[in-house]
Amino acid sequence: MDVLRKSTWSPYAAGALAGLLLVLSVFLTGKYFGASTTFVRAAGFVEQAVAPEKVAGMAYFLKEKIKVDWQFLFVVGVLFGSLASSSLSGERRAVAVPPMWEARFGASRLRRWLLAFIGGAVAMFGARLADG
Numbered sequence: 001m002d003v004l005r006k007s008t009w010s011p012y013a014a015g016a017l018a019g020l021l022l023v024l025s026v027f028l029t030g031k032y033f034g035a036s037t038t039f040v041r042a043a044g045f046v047e048q049a050v051a052p053e054k055v056a057g058m059a060y061f062l063k064e065k066i067k068v069d070w071q072f073l074f075v076v077g078v079l080f081g082s083l084a085s086s087s088l089s090g091e092r093r094a095v096a097v098p099p100m101w102e103a104r105f106g107a108s109r110l111r112r113w114l115l116a117f118i119g120g121a122v123a124m125f126g127a128r129l130a131d132g
Helices: 011-029 036-050 052-056 059-063 070-089 099-105 109-129
Strands: none
Touching: 036 052, 036 070, 036 109, 099 109
């Protein structure tokens, strides 16, 4: 299993494997994998701990119950899978500003993190807008 010890994979091979996994998931369970609902529910968990009466009256959480389900476990699996992958490949070093980013946009950590946050927020907004 030397392929599991590589620090990088071909994006074509990884994409093909992800596509096959998605087809298998839909075939066996009838469900597409995704994560945006899980992040909204996680925010609901946190808010419910602070202001349960507010969450109980929110229209979204009346429609989408706050629960731990297969999508939540999928997101947890992504976290632990990435940790396992980094351990197997020997690439356990956290990098605040990757070399490719630094070469193109400079070494500013603040800029990197700010743009990563904005990009994530835009992606999440789009995913939620598409109801997925």
